[in-house]
Amino acid sequence: MNLDGDLTEVSRAETRLQKLKRMTTSDHQHIDDMVMAMAPFDSRGNYARFLGLQYVFHRLVKPFYTADDLNVLIPGLSERSRFTSVCADIADLQCAVPEIQTPVAVPDAGMERLGWLYVCEGSSLGAAFLLKAATNIGLDASFGARHLAGHEDGRGKHWREFVDQVNGLALGEQQEQEVINGAIAAFDFFRILLIEDQKNAA
Known part of the structure; x- marks a missing residue:
């Protein structure tokens, strides 16, 4: 047995979320x-459009955050939802609450939900740039852009905790594929929302 070779192969092995990111x-x-093509931080009107899309997405994934089975797998998951913050932002700006549309099927069970959560949690990690840009239109973590704020423990730490929890789950081959399918579906969902927004704005 080539122990050095075996260790090298292990070190090269992708984690679940590394594979998900690559795919x-x-x-x-x-x-x-x-x-970015929406120019959401050029004006409050543009930002209101972006916020409406955020409302629809976070409203639909909220049940995943409160699901009993997922909270067993990922302790503290219920505290991660940013839907309340999105609602507060809408109230701050007195925006109309958009209608909920489901252009793709949203799962109510199974591991596809983990893929959706990966997309939602990952967006929080990348929101630091967006929060900074929001200051251009007079918004910040206490007004209008609450949902873009990082966790009090820090964005990086909060994300790494989620990564470690999901990577540590024991999943079968079919479940692994479900996670991937869920992430792809979540991105497809948001893409369709953006396309519809473009049509309405034209």
């Missing part, structure tokens, strides 16, 4: 590009 990188980049 959804293009989807993630496409969404980022579309969001």
